[in-house]
Amino acid sequence: MNILIEIINNIFRVIAAVLAGYSLIIGNFDLMPYILFFFGVSILISGFVELQREKKSFWGYMRIAYALFIFWGLIKSFLLN
Structure with missing residues (x-):
């Protein structure tokens, strides 16, 4: 299961980089x-x-907060265009 998640994550990264x-x-x-x-x-x-690797990891929560901030910008850009 972990390998599948890493493959999916790498696919999203490659798509973002190519775009x-x-x-x-x-x-x-x-x-x-x-891209966002x-x-x-x-x-x-x-x-x-x-968060699954280490319980209560600060960086796990920070990454989720970064992702939510990116999605906020994404929604804002869709609404403004």
């Missing part, structure tokens, strides 16, 4: 909400994995 690279090369930043989504899901998964 970010594409946006930088092309110069079109319309894909930014999708994949990046936020990756950080959220990392936070939950960290």
